[in-house]
Amino acid sequence: MTPAPGRLRFEHAHVVxxxxxxxxxxAARSSIPRGAHVEYTPRSDRDPLGILETQNAARLADLIPLRTSRMLTSPFAFYRGSAAIQAADLRNGIDTNAxxxxxxxxxxxxxxxxxxxQRTMIFDLNDFDEASYGPWEWDLKRMVTSVVIAAKHKGYSVTDARGAAIASAIAYRDALRSAMQLDALQRFYLAATVTPGSSPFGKKTQKTIDSTLASASNRTSARVMEKITELAPDGTRVIVENPPTLTHVDTTHEEELMDAMREYALTVPSHVALLLSQYEITxxxxxxxxxxxxxxRCFILMLTGPRADPLVLQLKEAxxxxxQQFGGIPRHVLPGGDHQKRGSHNGGRVVSNQRIMQAVSDPFLGYLTVGGFDFYVRQFRDRNVSFDIDALGRQPFTDYVASCGALLARAHAQSPNAAFIAxxxxSSExxxxxxxxxxxxxxxQSLADFEALRAAVADGRFTAAPPPA
Structure with missing residues (x-):
């Protein structure tokens, strides 16, 4: 029997x-067994240093030696900076096409x-420069590999490193399956709120959490202004340079940035735009x-409010x-208002995906174009702080990486294919x-690439900045 026309449930595509x-x-296990994900076979033509050179070609040339030296600080630092290399390697691996x-x-x-x-403290993902539609396995493998590399950097035995890696992978599995027991709206509101003395972990981990929370209270716009500015003769505050980390831009760039901020104001909610109208860039x-x-390219903007109150925004090139660039995954345009512009703007891509993956996001998130380059905007130093991974003891480290696994699962649970992943x-191993x-x-493999970069500096192919005096 043909359904009567005009009924809403027949006027849109079926929701799976x-x-x-x-x-x-x-069912996908039969065609792609879970055990098949163990295989890593590097391509004979892989060129990790060539990938870094490709990235460097589009960056500020005077900062490339600093990037190289920071990546050579440790194998873990190298891994942090080599997402492009891993994306190229994952491109040729196994995934479930979900x-x-x-x-x-x-x-x-x-x-x-x-x-x-709302001024509560949240633990969550906090970097979305590479966020995109893509295979879920890529995130999981990158996270678990980082656990292994960090554990080895900390001097852990293979057994202990494996134990931490397993803990992170199990936490991802269990948190994702638990999230799938909730409806979509309940998953949407899930958040990991953190307060002193309230975690499910033991005393050592709780002590680390409490001390990190305490340090977060000092990371504010007011503290930034105190630390990096001084009073000018006219009574205004100006940024004190600290080359190469912090340097002023020329007048032309200042004018471009100030003009572009009008574009930024159109990408934030109206209540944030109204708030921003009470501040001026100083x-x-x-x-x-x-x-x-x-x-x-990255800039910080000092803004001053009607009571000389500070607000610091960061503009970061996207x-x-x-x-897409090295993993070969086609770009996916997300639903929502102004989606066509956001679909072609890399700052819009970062902002959209951050809002999807985070439980709550910075209200100042927005995007703009300056001098032909895409940027996204966020508040700089709003009580954001990272855990000192090097300083974590064995149990706090394991608790931390398990928490990362669970929060990655929460982020993945927002997408319709999360049920497929579950x-x-x-529930097996x-x-x-x-x-x-x-x-x-x-x-x-990453360690071998790290050593290859170090050798490339020694033979002159790459230049590294000298360590600070």
Whole structure:
């Protein structure tokens, strides 16, 4: 019998049910066994140094030696800066063709604490420069590999490193399956709120959490202004340069940035735009950030409010995601208002995907174009802080990486294909062990690439900045 016309449920495409997607995931095990994910076979023509050179060609030339020196600080620092290399390697690996919104750079140093608009403290992913639609396995493998490399850097035995890696993979599996027991709206509101003395972990881990929370309270716009500015003769505050990390821009760049901020105001909610209208830009400087991001264009803007109250915004260049550029995954335009512009603007890509993957996001997130380059905007220093991975003891480290696994699962659970992933992973150790074995193999590959970069500096192919005096 043909349904009567005009009924709403017949006027849009069928929404695939949770059970349908879950069953599709289970069925996929027969064609792509979970154990097959253990395989890592490098291509004979892989060129990790060539990939770094390709990235460097589009960056500020005077900062490339600094990027190289930061990547050579340790094998873990190198891994942090080599998302492009891993994307190129993952491109040729096994995946289930179940794409979701992924971080694209989900290593364990890209998680941290920050303040929500409601002023609660949240633990979540905090870097989305490479965020994109892509294979869920890429995020999981990048995260677990980072656990292995960090554990080895900390001097852990193979057994202890493997134990931590397994803990992170199990946490991902279990948190994803638990999230799938909730409806879509409940998953949407999930958040990891952190308060002193309230975690489910033991005393050592709780002590680390409490001390990190305490340090977060000092990371504010007011503290930034105190630290990096001084009073000018006219009574205004100006940024004190600290080359090469912090330098002023010329007048032309100042004018371009101030003009572009009008475009930015159109990409934030109206209540944020109204708030911003009460501030004026009083200084601008270029700032060097991160490890892998060194050489991309980044600025901080000092804004002053009606009671001389400070607000510091960061403008960070958004280039094409490594998931597309080196991983070969076609770009996916997300639904929502102004989607066509956001679909072609890399700053819009970062902002859209960050809002999807984070439980709560910075209300100042927005994007603009300056001098032909795409940027996204965020508040600089709003009680955001990372855990000192090197300083974590064995149990706090394991608790930390397990928390990262669980929060990555929460982020992945926002995409419709999350039910497929839950069905595919199942409740056994098959996928866990395969991913951990893959991570150990790739950790060896990353170490070899690290040594190759060090040799390339020695023979003059790359230049590294000298260490600070």
């Amino acid at each position: 049910s949770f059970q349908e997607r879950f069953d599709e995931g289970r 794409e979701i919104v992924i971080c694209g750079d989900a290593h364990i140093a890209n998680f941290g604490l920050f303040a929500s608009p 200084d601008v400087a270029r700032r060097v950030v991160g490890v892998g991001s060194v050489g991309t 280039t094409e995601s490594v998931v 069905g595919y992973i199942g 098959s996928m866990v062990n395969a991913v951990v074995d893959w991570a150990f193999a790739y950790a060896d």
